[in-house]
Amino acid sequence: MTSDLEQKLKKIKLIATDVDGVLTDGSFYIGPDLEMKRFHSNDGLGFVLLRLLDFPVAIISGRFSEATFARTRALKIQDDMVFQDTYVKTGVFKTLKKRFELEDHEIAYMGDDYIDTPVLKLCGAAFAPANAIQDVKNIVDYVTTTPGGSGAFREMVDMILEAQDKKAEALTKLHGLY
Secondary structure, eight states, X not given: OOHXXXXXXXXXXXXXXXXXXXXXXXOOEEOSSOEEOOOOHHHHHHHHHHHHTTOOEEEEOSSOOHHHHHXXXXXXXXXXXXXXXXXXXXXXXXXXXXXXXXXXXXXXXXXXXXXXXXXXXXXXXXXXXXXXXXXXHTTSSEEOSSOTTTTHHHHHHHHHHHHTTOHHHHHHHHHHTO
């Protein structure tokens, strides 16, 4: 991690992320009555670590999916922090800024495709998973070594918590749960 990126990460107070291609590999399993997605447990633990620190996290997805709601509810992400069927993601970004009284540089975002580029250009720390399209990789601060659906979100969370010296606190709280 560069010192410039580390300085950016120290200022982050909210993390937002896309779903398809970031928390999943971008694939959908669709049947007549059901859509299924595959999520990675490493990302799930990233959300748990953030929750233990009362670190706000938001989901901003261009598609609506009950599978996404099932996952976010299992992770205890409040429904009012899950935004689906949202093609103009900058609107949600501005809503989050106002709600939490934040500046652009205090929000980190991870996205993988064209729909994410406006927010990636606004936020304080822009991330893309290894499987993101090249145009997205060209504009972000960091491309994870892991692809979406395989722990990319967790990689970002770990970097932010390490930069803010909060990882040990999160792990202590996690271990206290057991």
